[in-house]
Amino acid sequence: MPEEPGDWAPAVFEEHGRHLLAVLREHFESIRQVPVTVPRDTGDLSASLRAELPEHGVDFERVLADTRELVVPYLVHWNHPSFHGYFSNSASFPGILAETMTAALNVNAMLWKSGPAASALERVVLGWVAEMAGYPAEADAVLVNGASLATLYALAAARDAALGPSVRVEGLAGRDLPVLRLYTSDQAHSSVDKAAITLGFGLANLVKVPTDERYRMRPEALEAAIRDDLAAGFKPVAVVATAGTTSVGAADPIPAIAGVCERTGVWLHVDAAFGGFWRLAPSLADHVEDVSRADSLVVNPHKCLYIPMEATALHCRRRGALADTFRLVAEYLTSAQDEHTVDYMNLTPQLGRSFRALKLWWVIRTFGRAGLARRLEHSVELANWLREAVTAEPLWHCPVDSIYPLVCLRFEPDAGREARDRLNAEIVEELNASGEAFVSHTVLDDGYVIRVSIGNIHTTRADVERLWRALREIAARRFSLPRAA
Structure with a gap:
């Protein structure tokens, strides 16, 4: 069979890999000149990429x-020091190399026997x-x-724990069951709504x-809602509290909410996808919410620990509950x-699983707890x-505060x-549109605000100063004010 362009010898693979790394090095060395x-x-854009299937x-x-x-110039560069939209995550260099190693090994970490060291390492990094x-x-x-699926899995386990093992066999349809209820704040992530739809609770x-x-x-409003539902014959299943809401970085009072859940017998899931690791920062150690009483918890190493995307940890204090569902x-x-083995396929619906643990292991070991902090x-x-x-600044205002590095501001x-x-x-x-920086927005009770999320490993004080100068200059020009100093 003749050799095809994709049939590389290991030496050719290395040569192309060196070229790619050189390209990436150039990208990062000149990143502040990249829009x-x-x-x-x-x-x-669609036309420029459209092509026939290559024969x-x-x-x-x-x-x-x-x-x-054709591709790189028209991306939004989330790994850019001036990207401050949504939640600013970033992939560190050790994480990028670990992702390469993971792809090369191509391990399926579904069973212990399908990747023993992968499963053992996953247990270590999850600890x-x-x-x-x-x-x-x-x-x-x-x-x-991702956190959206982690919340879905946790609420599926909460539903089954509330209804008992018969739900696996008989399902929900056509049964004499009470109305099932979920509770969350009016600031919770949309993934909670999607979970309610997917799991059969319904948005109502x-x-x-x-x-x-x-x-x-x-x-107090949560407890009143649960007790009203109990009196009406409904079945409260779970509460989703948030440590670091998407809009403004608010932290629900989780210990007080845990008390409500314990008194009413309701599962508590905490979405700490953004807020889960900021307790490592010395100035926040005594201010972040205690999540230890949550029945389940989701945190996102890929949001805050400089690990490439798709690295989320779901923890469940109710031992066996995830496995009972999945x-x-x-x-x-x-x-x-x-006693040493664990088959991770049993804890979610997913069978084929990538070797995510390696990139956590590389990054956490490379920086150490102190370096991450x-x-x-x-x-x-x-x-x-x-x-x-x-x-x-007289005409600018922060209408809401957060302990996390998410700044909501507004020109007023x-x-x-x-x-x-x-x-x-x-x-x-x-x-x-300028390419100088990227931010996102939300709408609060009193109107539109600009969200600035700070978390990229490459971001410096000069980058934030440049962003602030750009915001003021645009505002001054649009509102006919003197040019920002």
Whole structure:
């Protein structure tokens, strides 16, 4: 059989790998000259990439060149020091190399016997994650690809724990069951709504508990809602509390909420996808919420620990609950077990699983707890600097605060709310279109705000200063003010 372009000898693989690493080195060395994003007409972008299925292989150099020319310039560069949208995550260099190693080994970590060291390593890093998040180390735990699915899996286990084992056999339809209820704040992530849809609760039975002036769930309102539902004959199943809400970085009062759940016999799931690791930062160690009493917990190493995407940890203090929901072992998947083994396929619906543990192991070992803490503290310091700078500017305001490095700010000239909201939206649109930085937004009770998330491992004080200068210059130009100093 003739050799095809993709049939590389190991030496050719190494040669191409060196070339790729050189390209990536150049990318990072000049990253501040790279636009965070370049707007392009959607039809034009689609047309530039549209092509017939290739009949014959293409040389790798051509593929790499096309990637650099047609794809990379029109991405949003989440790994850019001036990317501050959504939750600013970043992939560190050890994590990037670990991802390469993982792809090369291509291990399927579904069973202990399908990848013994992968499963053993997953247990190790999940223990480290629990320790860093302040959660019981003996809890069941598993790595999944994102917090949305982790919440779905946790609520599936909560549902089955509330209804008993018959739900696995008989399901939900056509049975004489009470109305099942979920509870979360009106600031919770949309993944909770999606879980309510997927698991058969329905959005009508997802109770949105009101929040206080700092956008935190009100425990007394939660308890009243649960007790009202109990009196009405409904079945409260689970509460989802949040440590680091998406809109404003609010932290629900989790110990008080845990007390409500314990008194009413309701499962508590804590979404700490963003907030779960900031307790490592010395200045926040005494201020973050205690998550240890949650029945289940999700944290995202890929949000805060400089690990490439799709590295989320789901922990469950109710031992066996996840397996009670998801364990289903076909004959071809049976294997010998002892006290050391764990088959991670039993803790979620997913069978084929990538070797996610390796990138956590590499990054955590490379930086160490102290190194991660220093970098997290640096992000906190940058966010505090920006808040102070905004507060010192007469026409700018931070309408809500957060202990986390998520800064919500707004330009507030003498204008009505509609005009003010429109102006702030235009500021975001112009800034993002410029490629100089990227931010996102949310809408609070009193209007539109600009969200600045700080967490990229490469971000410096100069990057944040440049962002602040750009925001003021755009606002001044649009509102005919003197140019920002």
